[in-house]
Every structure is written in structure tokens, then in C-alpha cells.
Amino acid sequence: MAKSPLGQAVHACFEQKLVSLPISQIDFLRPVAPKVRRSAKYARIAASIDEVGIIEPPVVARRSPNNDRYLLLDGHLRVDVLASRGAEHVACLLATDDEAFTYNKRISRLAAVQEHRMILKAIEDGASEQRIARALNIDVQTLRAKKRMLAGVCPEAVDLLKDRSIAEGLFRVLKRMQPLRQIEAVELMIAMDRFTITYAEALLAATPQNQLVADDQPKQVRGLTPEQMALMERESSQLERELRVAERSYGPDHMHLVVARGYLGRLLGNARVVRYLAQQHPEFLAEFQRIIEGDTAAA
Structure with missing residues (x-):
């Protein structure tokens, strides 16, 4: 048991050492379907295991203290590949709690930028x-x-995207923009929570000619006419201005909403006030209830 900076006890979520377990004693949360075994993802995992072995150990939890069976929380495809190769044991990370319903939500899958850096590091290591x-x-060409x-x-745009699971083609679109516009485009993607190539191409279409790398060549975006691109440039500029204004006022607006929501909650805790509103202003009562019952961040 470790200590936090405040001196509080912190319980470890996993055993400190890997444990070698018989695959026959590990129960899958869900079966691996034949269709999954034919997928590109499965083939990639199998190829990686064949070449370098298991890099990220599967995660298991004991079914009960007096039971020799284990529940597989993460690593279904890895364990299935090993079983298909005739392996009898696998080194696992043993969880101290059963996180079967939440563990996968806490896993940070390898992002495109992280994979790129991993490849460069592997080459650097020989x-x-x-x-x-x-x-x-x-194949080697894809690598x-x-x-x-x-x-x-530009490094600033890369840093903003370093933990995002995005398609590699998105970077090909960004490369057509100058560095400052790359940063603006990525900030818009983050604000809109959209990281598709289609959205990146829409931002490219809305980028003025003088903010492109090849600013001496006519901008071409598949499926759009020059007139449509000019319209998108104007609308994008207006949207970016409105977004900047919204960003500046978001903090105070959110604080005011929280305060107002708390006040309305106390107000509707008074039965006499509720009775009066129900009789005289039912439409106000319905709106007040909607505000205090809703999610503050979404309201």
C-alpha cells in the first residue's frame, strides 16, 4: 500500500508482479467470433505476437478468493491468438478488483502519433x-x-493531436496548410470533437489561399466548385470569430448557470413557491424544473 502526497493510503489496483496462468483457467467475458478472427486487427495482433511476443500483458481478476479461475478483463484477442498457437500459459496482470464493466473504458489505445514515435524509436534501437x-x-512501403x-x-499541431485516435490521412490534409492554419484547424477539430478526414477537407476548403503551403497553385477540393469554396471561406471565418467569443465568455456563463441552478433548486424546495407557480405560472415552473433536473454542463 503506497502513500499519496497528502499522506493518505492509496490501494494498488494491480499486483506488482506478472503472474503466469494456465489459459484453461481464464474465462473470457465474451467469445471471440469467427468474423473477428478473420479481421485485419486480429491478423495484426497475431503477426505482432509471432514476431515479438506479448508486449502488453492481458488483465485478469480472480473470480473469488477461493477459486482458481480468473476473469479476463482485457486482452481477449491476445489470449485467443496464444491459445490458437497451442500456448498453455500466459503472463497476466492481476487486478485486485473486478473492473470488468469499466476497465476497457480506462484503456488508452495507441494513437497515430504514438505509433509513429514508437516506429521511429524501434528503428533508432536497431x-x-x-x-x-x-x-x-x-508491408514495408506502408511502414x-x-x-x-x-x-x-508543425510540432504544435502534432502535440494537440498526440493522444487522439485519428486516421493517418488527416495529416495529409494538414500538410497542405501553413503552420498557423494547421494549429487553427486542429483547435477547431478539438472544439467540435470531430477528427474525420471529411471534416479536415472541409476546413481545407475553408482555408484562404494565402494560408496554404502551395499558395501559388489554385486550391482544389474534390466535389467543390471555386464558388462553393469561397463561400466556405467566408462562413468559416465567421464561425471562428464566434467560437473565439464563445470561448472568452464560457467560464463566466457556466459559473452564472451553476449559481442560478442552485438558487432555483432552493426556490423549488419551498412548497408554497411551487404551489404558487403551479397555479399562476405553470410554464415557468416547468422550465425551472427542467433546468435544475438537467445536466449543468449540457444545459
Whole structure:
């Protein structure tokens, strides 16, 4: 048991050492369907295990203190691949609590930027391109494209996207913009919580010609006419101005909403007030109730 900076006891969520368990004693939360075994993701995991073994150990929890069976919380495909290879044991991370319903939500899957950095680090450490490609179940040309993925993208935009699960094609769109516009585009993606290539191309269409890398060449976006792109540029500029204004006022507005919500909650705790509103202003009562019962952040 560790201590927090405040001196409070902190319970570890996992055993400190990996444990080797018989695969026959591990119960899956869900079966691995034949369709999943034919998927590209499954093939990639299998190729990685064949080449370099298990990198991220599966996570299990004991079914009960007096039971020799374990519940698989994370790593279904990895364990299934090992079983198909005839393996009898697997090294697992043993959870001290059963987090079957929440564990997967806490896992941070490998983002595109992180994968790019992992590839560069593996090459720096002496791994050959061929071996890395086999481990990722891709060809060498695709691996080289992943190596070049961030060339032409400014560090500030990369840093904003470093933990996001996004398509690699999004970076190809950003490369057509100048650095400052790249940052603006990524900030808009974050504000709108949209990281699709389609949305990136829409932002490209709304980018003025002088903010593109090849500003001496006519901007071309598939499916859009020059007139439509000009309209998108004007509307995008207006949207960005409105977004900046909203960002400046969001904090005070949210604070006012929280205070008002608390006041209305106390007000409607008075039976006489509720009775009066119900008789004289039922429409106000309905709105007040909607406000105090709703999510503050979403209201």
C-alpha cells in the first residue's frame, strides 16, 4: 500500500508482479467470433505476437478468493491468438478488483502519433524495417509512409493531436496548410470533437489561399466548385470569430448557470413557491424544473 502526497493510503489496483496462468483457467467475458478472427486487427495482433511476443500483458481478476479461475478483463484477442498457437500459459496482470464493466473504458489505445514515435524509436534501437513491418502486419512501403506521416506538420499541431485516435490521412490534409492554419484547424477539430478526414477537407476548403503551403497553385477540393469554396471561406471565418467569443465568455456563463441552478433548486424546495407557480405560472415552473433536473454542463 503506497502513500499519496497528502499522506493518505492509496490501494494498488494491480499486483506488482506478472503472474503466469494456465489459459484453461481464464474465462473470457465474451467469445471471440469467427468474423473477428478473420479481421485485419486480429491478423495484426497475431503477426505482432509471432514476431515479438506479448508486449502488453492481458488483465485478469480472480473470480473469488477461493477459486482458481480468473476473469479476463482485457486482452481477449491476445489470449485467443496464444491459445490458437497451442500456448498453455500466459503472463497476466492481476487486478485486485473486478473492473470488468469499466476497465476497457480506462484503456488508452495507441494513437497515430504514438505509433509513429514508437516506429521511429524501434528503428533508432536497431530494429529493421522488415521486422517492424512484420510485427505490425503491414508491408514495408506502408511502414515508410508511417515514418513520414508527420513530415510537414508543425510540432504544435502534432502535440494537440498526440493522444487522439485519428486516421493517418488527416495529416495529409494538414500538410497542405501553413503552420498557423494547421494549429487553427486542429483547435477547431478539438472544439467540435470531430477528427474525420471529411471534416479536415472541409476546413481545407475553408482555408484562404494565402494560408496554404502551395499558395501559388489554385486550391482544389474534390466535389467543390471555386464558388462553393469561397463561400466556405467566408462562413468559416465567421464561425471562428464566434467560437473565439464563445470561448472568452464560457467560464463566466457556466459559473452564472451553476449559481442560478442552485438558487432555483432552493426556490423549488419551498412548497408554497411551487404551489404558487403551479397555479399562476405553470410554464415557468416547468422550465425551472427542467433546468435544475438537467445536466449543468449540457444545459
